[in-house]
Amino acid sequence: MEIDDLVKDDAPVLVVGGCGYLGSHIVLALLHSPSYSSVSVINRTIQNNRHPGALYYAGDIAKEYDVRSLLDRIRPRVILHVASPSPSANKKTQNQINVQGTEILLKYATESPFVRALVYTSCHDAIEIDPENAILTEEAATLHTNKSNATPYQKSKANAEKVVITANSWSLRTVCLRLPPIYGGGDSQVIPELLEIMAQGKTTLQIGPNKKVFEHVYIDNAVHAHLLAAKVLLSLDEGLDLRIDGETFFITDDGPMPWYDFARKVWYAAGDRTEPEWIRVVPMHLALATASVNDWVGWTVTLGRRRQEFTSGGMAKLKKGTNFSIEKAREWLGFEPLVPCEEGIRRAVERALEGADPDRLVLRG
Known part of the structure; x- marks a missing residue:
């Protein structure tokens, strides 16, 4: 039954x-x-x-x-x-x-x-x-x-x-x-944050070896x-x-897939065509050191009231997967996923770009 x-x-x-x-x-x-x-x-x-x-x-x-x-x-x-x-x-x-x-x-x-x-x-x-x-x-x-x-x-x-x-x-x-993390049409975090990275022209930047899956x-x-x-x-x-x-x-x-694999699927769906040879890899230990300094500065400036975007906690998550x-x-x-990840990304990006100028992302990306 x-x-x-x-x-x-x-x-x-x-x-x-x-x-x-x-x-x-x-x-x-x-x-x-x-x-x-x-x-x-x-x-x-x-x-x-x-x-x-x-x-x-x-x-x-x-x-x-x-x-x-x-x-x-x-x-x-x-x-x-x-x-x-x-x-x-x-x-x-x-x-x-x-x-x-x-x-x-x-x-x-x-x-x-x-x-x-x-x-x-x-x-x-x-x-x-x-x-x-x-x-x-x-x-x-x-x-x-x-x-x-x-x-x-x-x-x-x-x-x-x-x-x-x-x-x-x-x-x-x-x-x-x-x-x-939940993503989809209208989400305010996963897809918008990745599209903002693309708009800032940072799709060629990779932190760490991109081995751990997420x-x-x-x-x-x-x-x-x-x-x-x-x-x-x-x-x-x-x-x-x-x-x-x-x-x-x-x-x-x-x-599950490496974090930058997921991100690049989002960027590709949004029009990015970064070639593999254009990728610049920042070693994880350097990223962690920078994030630790940012933690301290952020705590000092805001007296701990506001968390910083580039933090050691975030880098630690990226390191672990x-x-x-x-x-x-x-x-x-x-339970069985109704929508495969590839299709979910396509739908989410399509919704995010509704009414937006796609050239803004591609030109700056």
Whole structure:
């Protein structure tokens, strides 16, 4: 029997953080799904990325009154918790939203007689990365701790994961989805940042040997995984003999590649025609030294309030890479990437260049 056959068509669903990039795409997909009777959104601000048919509520998950009153009003059967601050936000903000907000949401979801399941959007930053770039499974991965040499964002996402998994019970079933950087049409980070590098004429610059592979996930694939997880969790009520609750899952395009390989696919799709012999390689140790100085200068100038773009942390990530297995998601969730990476890049760049002057990128690139 298919999962869709087991999920009743009267389940209200709530997306926390549904006005963000991933959240708004999840909302749109839910609106087109026959499995849910209503789609509601809680977001701090509800002016952006709205879809007709969804119900929007302004609220802060770090405030108990907001969460309690809105859950009583919405009465969702499943919650998709996508809310998270930017990785560059300060420590206080990270802990307020990722940790305290998640704890409050879980507290009242557990107390609610209506909520049966919660899917939490985690990320690869929550775990220690294998320095050898070996393929990591969920069982082999280690979460950051408060003592880890990690950013406030990384620690807060790890702590949130622990809270979500600990809260799993028969009355409230929880799962965590660990995502690498998300790209796609309209994304504000991956594709725009790469196109800006191209516009600055830096496509001939390469830091390090470009050997370690990295993971990405196209927006449609990320959305697909969330809907699958929600359906499987709800299907436990209907007799599905597959216990995914209390588990974590890596979700990727299943197409790991060196960072500059991915970047060059984006640049090529945008019109760049840099030849291999034009590439200038900066040794990693020099890049790390420069980034360390930039860390110190940035901290001194801003008193630690703002993170710098070219940091030792960023260089360390480039040095390590990311390589995850999605076999568990395949077997337990039935997940398979809907859109291959090459097609995802083509779509994302096409969307990014809509209304733009492509000659600006090519001439400066």
